[in-house]
Amino acid sequence: MRLIDCDVHVRWNSLDELGQYLDEPWRSRLLRGYISYAHNGYPHPFDTRRHDAIPPGGGSPGSDPHFTVEDLIERYNMDFVVLVGESSHLAISNLANPNWAAALASAYNDWMINRWFSADERFLGSIFVATQDPETAAREIERVADHPQFVQVALGSGTRFPYGQRYYHPIYAAAERHGLPIAIHPFTEGAGIAYAPTAAGYPSHYIEFHTCIPGSLQVHLVSMICEGIFETFPGLKLVIMEGGISWLPSLLWRLDKNWKSLRSEVSWVKRKPSDYAADHVRLTTQPLEEPEHPRHLRQILDMFPAERMLMFSSDYPHWDSDNPTRVLSHFPKDMQRRISAENARQLYGLPDHVRRADPAPVASPPQP
Amino acid sequence: MRLIDCDVHVRWNSLDELGQYLDEPWRSRLLRGYISYAHNGYPHPFDTRRHDAIPPGGGSPGSDPHFTVEDLIERYNMDFVVLVGESSHLAISNLANPNWAAALASAYNDWMINRWFSADERFLGSIFVATQDPETAAREIERVADHPQFVQVALGSGTRFPYGQRYYHPIYAAAERHGLPIAIHPFTEGAGIAYAPTAAGYPSHYIEFHTCIPGSLQVHLVSMICEGIFETFPGLKLVIMEGGISWLPSLLWRLDKNWKSLRSEVSWVKRKPSDYAADHVRLTTQPLEEPEHPRHLRQILDMFPAERMLMFSSDYPHWDSDNPTRVLSHFPKDMQRRISAENARQLYGLPDHVRRADPAPVASPPQP
Numbered sequence: 001m002r003l004i005d006c007d008v009h010v011r012w013n014s015l016d017e018l019g020q021y022l023d024e025p026w027r028s029r030l031l032r033g034y035i036s037y038a039h040n041g042y043p044h045p046f047d048t049r050r051h052d053a054i055p056p057g058g059g060s061p062g063s064d065p066h067f068t069v070e071d072l073i074e075r076y077n078m079d080f081v082v083l084v085g086e087s088s089h090l091a092i093s094n095l096a097n098p099n100w101a102a103a104l105a106s107a108y109n110d111w112m113i114n115r116w117f118s119a120d121e122r123f124l125g126s127i128f129v130a131t132q133d134p135e136t137a138a139r140e141i142e143r144v145a146d147h148p149q150f151v152q153v154a155l156g157s158g159t160r161f162p163y164g165q166r167y168y169h170p171i172y173a174a175a176e177r178h179g180l181p182i183a184i185h186p187f188t189e190g191a192g193i194a195y196a197p198t199a200a201g202y203p204s205h206y207i208e209f210h211t212c213i214p215g216s217l218q219v220h221l222v223s224m225i226c227e228g229i230f231e232t233f234p235g236l237k238l239v240i241m242e243g244g245i246s247w248l249p250s251l252l253w254r255l256d257k258n259w260k261s262l263r264s265e266v267s268w269v270k271r272k273p274s275d276y277a278a279d280h281v282r283l284t285t286q287p288l289e290e291p292e293h294p295r296h297l298r299q300i301l302d303m304f305p306a307e308r309m310l311m312f313s314s315d316y317p318h319w320d321s322d323n324p325t326r327v328l329s330h331f332p333k334d335m336q337r338r339i340s341a342e343n344a345r346q347l348y349g350l351p352d353h354v355r356r357a358d359p360a361p362v363a364s365p366p367q368p
Numbered sequence: 369m370r371l372i373d374c375d376v377h378v379r380w381n382s383l384d385e386l387g388q389y390l391d392e393p394w395r396s397r398l399l400r401g402y403i404s405y406a407h408n409g410y411p412h413p414f415d416t417r418r419h420d421a422i423p424p425g426g427g428s429p430g431s432d433p434h435f436t437v438e439d440l441i442e443r444y445n446m447d448f449v450v451l452v453g454e455s456s457h458l459a460i461s462n463l464a465n466p467n468w469a470a471a472l473a474s475a476y477n478d479w480m481i482n483r484w485f486s487a488d489e490r491f492l493g494s495i496f497v498a499t500q501d502p503e504t505a506a507r508e509i510e511r512v513a514d515h516p517q518f519v520q521v522a523l524g525s526g527t528r529f530p531y532g533q534r535y536y537h538p539i540y541a542a543a544e545r546h547g548l549p550i551a552i553h554p555f556t557e558g559a560g561i562a563y564a565p566t567a568a569g570y571p572s573h574y575i576e577f578h579t580c581i582p583g584s585l586q587v588h589l590v591s592m593i594c595e596g597i598f599e600t601f602p603g604l605k606l607v608i609m610e611g612g613i614s615w616l617p618s619l620l621w622r623l624d625k626n627w628k629s630l631r632s633e634v635s636w637v638k639r640k641p642s643d644y645a646a647d648h649v650r651l652t653t654q655p656l657e658e659p660e661h662p663r664h665l666r667q668i669l670d671m672f673p674a675e676r677m678l679m680f681s682s683d684y685p686h687w688d689s690d691n692p693t694r695v696l697s698h699f700p701k702d703m704q705r706r707i708s709a710e711n712a713r714q715l716y717g718l719p720d721h722v723r724r725a726d727p728a729p730v731a732s733p734p735q736p
Contacts, residue, residue, distance in 0.1 A: 045633040160569045162576070189567055196563035199584035200591070201528045207630040208530070208587075208594045211623045215583040216567035219576075223568070226576045246618035249664065253657040254612060255579045261688065262575040265413040289621040291671065296617065299667040303659065320629065 038192025053317030094192030106365030156188030164227030406560025462560030474733030524556030532595030
């Protein structure tokens with residue numbers, strides 16, 4: 001079976017790796033721990049990373065390109081993997097200072113090109129942007145979008161403004177111009193300048209925080225459909241990452257039902273909401289729900305166009321990553337080819353054979 | 369078919385109705401509009417109330433006990449209806465001033481007894497409490513709990529603290545002592561001193577706000593299970609109101625899966641989370657999801673103990689209320705009897721024949 005893994009996490013072993021792509025005064029400030037990241041209040045009770053994924057030479061799981069190739073890409077004979085850095089770095093958009101956030105976004109993108117893309121052509125990546133200043137974010141997309149290994153723009157799900165709001169239009173215009181999907185990744189809820197991480201305030205434990213993660217993803221999806229993002233940017237695609245899949249049908253039933261009675265409020269939403277979802281939205285599969293009775297998952301897959309909308313992901317090397325072989329066996333045989341690789345190949349415009357990277361020259365980071 | 373309607377909304381035609389149960393200085397302040405209610409930012413684009421439910425003598429839908437008897441109870445030959453006032457009045461818990469909120473809770477409960485319970489024995493009700501001060505809330509439960517027509521304690525879902533947190537224990541202890549379930553009702557999200565109404569901030573439109581309502585209910589359910597509420601208060605039951613039902617299975621799959629790997633963080637959670645839900649949680653059915661293919665709803669009903677956990681509700685006289693006859697036809701024949709009335713009869717300890725109300729004497733409101 002061909003495999004494209006749509007959610008793989010990589011990180012640096014020390015801030016020096018990132019710092020080399022920062023100008024002063026940011027570099028010195030980063031190295032002395034200046035508001036370096038916006039964390040939320042939910043540490044994992046043991047570890048967010050798999051200890052069996054620690055590279056042989058030591059360091060963090062996911063910090064050694066060659067070991068990631070060996071332990072993931074070659075072990076499972078994957079065509080490509082889509083890197084998303086650490087979700088904590090997506091919380092740059094939750095920092096108070098927009099200039100600092102923009103500098104960290106550019107440094108991340110340069111680190112991705114130099115540390116990961118250059119190591120293997122099967123590494124694809126996600127452009128990080130700082131959403132505090134959408135115009136600067138759009139310029140960052142322009143700066144690096146021509147690199148053929150960047151395949152999407154990644155945003156964290158912990159926000160003050162749901163992603164349908166006009167505020168974000170410059171980011172979507174730039175992404176659409178370059179044929180790049182927007183990917184929303186969770187776990188920045190409640191960090192930094194975002195509001196509380198749930199609609200009911202701050203839960204006490206990681207298990208609660210993690211279980212409720214699909215909540216923010218759902219709000220963004222509803223917001224983007226109801227605000228007409230896919231009418232304003234008809235070429236734009238959305239990837240909803242790492243939130244599982246089984247909540248989608250009931251949400252779209254509720255939204256479709258409400259649209260029938262309330263659409264006068266959002267008259268620009270011309271089609272049934274679930275039709276926009278089918279055409280514009282893709283979900284990565286991990287962490288796949290595992291009901292006690294396997295027929296229940298099969299029934300969920302019958303409730304929406306799963307064979308078009310789902311893209312396999314492992315979330316390697318995180319604690320709850322899905323084993324590729326095992327997780328794909330949950331899907332009906334006739335869906336497996338599309339979900340394991342073909343939907344991602346089509347969405348990201350990837351060649352059927354593994355291509356050679358041909359990096360375009362990269363300009364200096366935009367000045368906010 | 370026997371019918372017990374578990375979510376019916378009633379209101380006053382003018383604040384005078386409520387004001388007569390308030391002492392000074394609250395009464396004068398209420399009548400001159402003193403921070404009277406904590407509203408959120410989501411007005412309905414046309415009206416939250418059905419115009420065909422306006423009483424013949426005029427006034428608001430749901431404001432005339434005799435017309436509610438005629439238009440709902442007698443039209444559908446219902447055994448009982450459970451009143452929940454207006455959801456906006458549940459936002460007393462979102463007011464900054466705890467004394468003012470407690471006074472409004474007591475006034476509401478007295479109004480319920482005098483205006484509604486005395487008008488018909490088939491009216492049952494929900495004790496309102498102000499959660500800013502859980503000890504005062506517990507005393508308010510003690511004050512009115514012996515009235516046989518009060519069958520539960522109602523809380524709004526828009527909170528700063530998810531309902532599993534210890535802060536709320538005095539309320540649960542009082543409810544358990546009197547055999548009263550806790551009912552959580554949505555639509556106070558984002559009002560007053562609560563945080564933003566969703567995990568992603570403030571959406572722009574009512575259709576988005578309404579579609580995302582199950583989000584807060586899910587957080588409360590996860591919080592109550594993970595904080596061990598049903599271990600600490602083994603006699604306590606929870607009613608989740610007006611959020612639909614189809615989101616439940618996928619949430620519990622995710623929570624059960626997380627519990628398997630993360631339960632060391634919440635070691636007091638001794639059983640599988642979905643087992644607590646089956647034993648302690650009931651959901652009212654409105655607004656029932658209406659997928660394009662009716663088999664999909666039947667499949668959802670197979671994914672959790674629906675025949676035990678669901679209780680019919682109409683949400684009369686709200687804009688999106690479900691027609692009793694029509695909505696019950698969506699359930700398999702062998703579930704209809706329990707969902708239409710028997711689950712509610714068992715939960716609330718209601719007689720099989722319609723009982724005579726025998727009001728207990730009601731003490732003065734507690735002093736905070």
